[in-house]
Amino acid sequence: MAYVVPIVQFLAANGAPLLANVYPYFAYIGSSGQVALDYAIFGTGGRVVVHDGVLGYQNLFHAMVDSVYAALEKAGAPNLQVVVSETGWPSAGNDGATPENAAAYYLGLTNGTVTSGTPKRPGQPVETYLFAMFDENQKPGAASEQHFGLFTPDKQPKYPLVKFTN
Numbered sequence: 001m002a003y004v005v006p007i008v009q010f011l012a013a014n015g016a017p018l019l020a021n022v023y024p025y026f027a028y029i030g031s032s033g034q035v036a037l038d039y040a041i042f043g044t045g046g047r048v049v050v051h052d053g054v055l056g057y058q059n060l061f062h063a064m065v066d067s068v069y070a071a072l073e074k075a076g077a078p079n080l081q082v083v084v085s086e087t088g089w090p091s092a093g094n095d096g097a098t099p100e101n102a103a104a105y106y107l108g109l110t111n112g113t114v115t116s117g118t119p120k121r122p123g124q125p126v127e128t129y130l131f132a133m134f135d136e137n138q139k140p141g142a143a144s145e146q147h148f149g150l151f152t153p154d155k156q157p158k159y160p161l162v163k164f165t166n
Helices: 004-013 024-029 060-074 099-113 143-147
Strands: 018-021 050-052 055-057 082-087 128-130
Touching: 018 060, 024 060, 050 060, 055 060, 060 082, 060 099, 099 128
Parallel strands: 018 082, 082 128
Antiparallel strands: 050 055
């Protein structure tokens, strides 16, 4: 906390947001089965899966964003805005990484999720940036790291794109 407080105080004093990378995919694959796939890819049909006091979560994305807001509150910056600087779901490479799951994630994300706010901050849109535009077939690391793109390296869409609005 000693490092976080001065950073969030600086951001708050300058009217700047905190940028956070939010990847439900990595939480899902790292959970040893504790996180359900439908919760991670917006597939709960509006059903609340996780209760946190009076707050109810229908998807892991909102829970992860609200965990950042909770940390900011504890650090003394309750009004600091969070911007999701990266989020995405791979379409191949590891467990849960399929074109169908990636398409479901992006559809859920863009189907009002970011514009409606979170349970902790209802009505406050979450500025969100997608990772990545193209697959990176030369990228080292886990196989899934090469497959986060909305398009293949030859510029072909991997699944139907939805209208991205703010």
